[in-house]
Amino acid sequence: MSAPRDAAAPGAAYRDALLASLGVAASAPAPVPDEHPALACAASGLMALSGQADGPPLMCPVPLATLADGALAALATLAPQADFADLRGARLLGERAALTGLRRQGARSAGGACRLLDAADGAFALSLARDDDWSLLPAWLEDDAADWDRVARLVRTRHRDELVARGRLLGLAVAPGVDAPHERTAWFELPRGDAHFAMKPARPPRVVDLSSLWAGPLCTQLLQRCGAEVIKCESTTRPDGARQGPAAFFDLLNAGKRSVALELHTPRGRAQLRELLLRADIVIEASRPRALRQMGIEAEALLRENAGLTWVSLTGYGRAEPQAQWIAYGDDAGVAAGLSEILYRASGARVFVGDAIADPLTGLHAALAAWASHRAGGGRLLALALRDVARHVAQFDRPRDDEALRARQREWTACVAGLEAGLPPARAARGTAAALGADTTRVLQGWGIAC
Amino acid sequence: MATALKPGSRFKSAVCETQVMVVKAPAGEHDLRCGGAPMVAPTDSAGGEPDAAFGGPTLIGKRYVNADESLELLCTKGGKGGLSLGTTPLEVKQAKQLPSSD
Numbered sequence: 070m071s072a073p074r075d076a077a078a079p080g081a082a083y084r085d086a087l088l089a090s091l092g093v094a095a096s097a098p099a100p101v102p103d104e105h106p107a108l109a110c111a112a113s114g115l116m117a118l119s120g121q122a123d124g125p126p127l128m129c130p131v132p133l134a135t136l137a138d139g140a141l142a143a144l145a146t147l148a149p150q151a152d153f154a155d156l157r158g159a160r161l162l163g164e165r166a167a168l169t170g171l172r173r174q175g176a177r178s179a180g181g182a183c184r185l186l187d188a189a190d191g192a193f194a195l196s197l198a199r200d201d202d203w204s205l206l207p208a209w210l211e212d213d214a215a216d217w218d219r220v221a222r223l224v225r226t227r228h229r230d231e232l233v234a235r236g237r238l239l240g241l242a243v244a245p246g247v248d249a250p251h252e253r254t255a256w257f258e259l260p261r262g263d264a265h266f267a268m269k270p271a272r273p274p275r276v277v278d279l280s281s282l283w284a285g286p287l288c289t290q291l292l293q294r295c296g297a298e299v300i301k302c303e304s305t306t307r308p309d310g311a312r313q314g315p316a317a318f319f320d321l322l323n324a325g326k327r328s329v330a331l332e333l334h335t336p337r338g339r340a341q342l343r344e345l346l347l348r349a350d351i352v353i354e355a356s357r358p359r360a361l362r363q364m365g366i367e368a369e370a371l372l373r374e375n376a377g378l379t380w381v382s383l384t385g386y387g388r389a390e391p392q393a394q395w396i397a398y399g400d401d402a403g404v405a406a407g408l409s410e411i412l413y414r415a416s417g418a419r420v421f422v423g424d425a426i427a428d429p430l431t432g433l434h435a436a437l438a439a440w441a442s443h444r445a446g447g448g449r450l451l452a453l454a455l456r457d458v459a460r461h462v463a464q465f466d467r468p469r470d471d472e473a474l475r476a477r478q479r480e481w482t483a484c485v486a487g488l489e490a491g492l493p494p495a496r497a498a499r500g501t502a503a504a505l506g507a508d509t510t511r512v513l514q515g516w517g518i519a520c
Numbered sequence: 521m522a523t524a525l526k527p528g529s530r531f532k533s534a535v536c537e538t539q540v541m542v543v544k545a546p547a548g549e550h551d552l553r554c555g556g557a558p559m560v561a562p563t564d565s566a567g568g569e570p571d572a573a574f575g576g577p578t579l580i581g582k583r584y585v586n587a588d589e590s591l592e593l594l595c596t597k598g599g600k601g602g603l604s605l606g607t608t609p610l611e612v613k614q615a616k617q618l619p620s621s622d
Binding site for chain 2: 182198204207211281282283308312314357359360363
């Protein structure tokens with residue numbers, strides 16, 4: 070029996086690894102909460118959200134919750150003035166489920182839109198988050214499939230790689246259930262800018278947030294807590310879909326941000342967007358690069374015109390071709406990152422790990438990258454992919470072989486025996502999110518842009 | 521040249537880089553063209569220049585529909601030519617609404 074190790078060790082090691090990957094030497098790193106990874110997993114809601122609906126909650130044998138604490142501690146290190154008193158990195162993971170009453174559902178995602186399916190030669194995940202996605206199934210399967218049972222039956226005789234490739238061609242969020250590679254891979258890419266993030270004094274940044282749903286809005290909320298002024302910018306005709314979701318969750322992420330709505334289908338609206346981006350210090354967006362390009366918005370060109378800008382691009386699989394065309398949501402990206410495969414190897418259960426797990430993990434990491442770049446003078450295009458961030462977390466403290474995975478799962482499950490693996494108490498929203506476009510005129514005028 | 525269009529079947533332009541996949545189509549045979557020239561099977565080869573009178577370019581990721589949206593194509597590779605059914609141009613379908621959650 071080895072000596073008990075420092076309970077929060079993986080969290081502190083992860084904080085230091087993240088800072089090191091940004092080239093930051095921190096003399097006074099912010100502390101990581103002192104909680105055993107097994108307890109952090111149980112208390113984060115991650116355990117309650119993994120497993121069959123009628124089975125026991127499953128312990129994830131990689132310390133996702135503790136590493137989320139480590140990521141928030143890395144951000145707190147760079148933003149010592151940040152208002153994080155009511156925040157725990159780990160508790161962000163189960164927050165949506167806690168607020169909206171989601172439960173584990175095995176091979177069906179907690180949110181309900183994603184399924185783990187078995188092809189002839191392996192498992193894969195498919196998200197059908199938009200009603201319109203169902204209209205693509207006949208082209209994907211060459212069959213009039215109109216419900217999940219039929220989809221599950223049809224894919225059983227097909228090859229996974231062909232299903233994934235054809236689904237991606239059609240713009241479906243489909244991901245193979247692969248393992249995380251043992252060799253560590255990067256959590257961000259830096260297509261443009263200095264890799265050494267030397268900290269300088271900086272004024273609170275102006276952030277323009279073009280993202281939607283969870284990862285991007287969580288990122289800009291964390292930046293807001295660091296002192297940033299956040300403008301949530303949406304299209305008048307295609308606003309953030311989360312406005313149609315549970316209000317408590319939308320308010321939690323978006324209260325206190327100013328809402329600008331632009332007619333992005335018109336040349337005038339696109340020109341106004343360009344002007345906003347030229348005056349921003351940080352831009353967060355979660356579009357496929359071609360979608361913005363087709364609107365005349367090019368990150369690289371804006372970085373040339375606005376020298377101190379930090380542009381954070383959130384994608385499913387990165388900005389390189391052909392991956393730039395593939396879409397992902399939090400659940401299927403977690404599968405692509407290896408999390409479901411790791412839990413399968415440890416427990417034999419083919420289930421999702423957590424609720425849209427790649428979303429809160431990516432939101433945390435994106436805030437760290439954005440803040441670090443801004444504090445270092447900007448001038449960077451930072452690309453974070455949901456799959457890559459979740460994979461980086463999955464790899465960090467992963468036992469090497471299946472036997473060690475199973476042993477750790479047994480040990481950590483025993484640690485929490487007798488405790489209830491519930492959902493964390495939800496944070497309270499600090500007010501109501503602004504109505505769509507409530508601040509358009511004020512922000513445009515204030516920033517000197519013609520209305 | 522009239523062809524049956526089945527969901528999932530793929531075609532390429534005879535005169536530019538455009539490639540499409542059929543998302544849905546009415547029964548029967550249809551005169552699907554790109555750049556004014558009948559589209560061909562992905563493995564066929566052809567040549568020529570797109571006729572500018574048929575519009576274009578096509579944009580990857582966009583969906584193209586006829587007037588009553590009974591025909592819908594997904595552009596899987598963009599090119600210079602414009603899509604048409606016979607001589608009637610296909611229109612870009614409005615972008616998908618964003619999901620409310622994932």
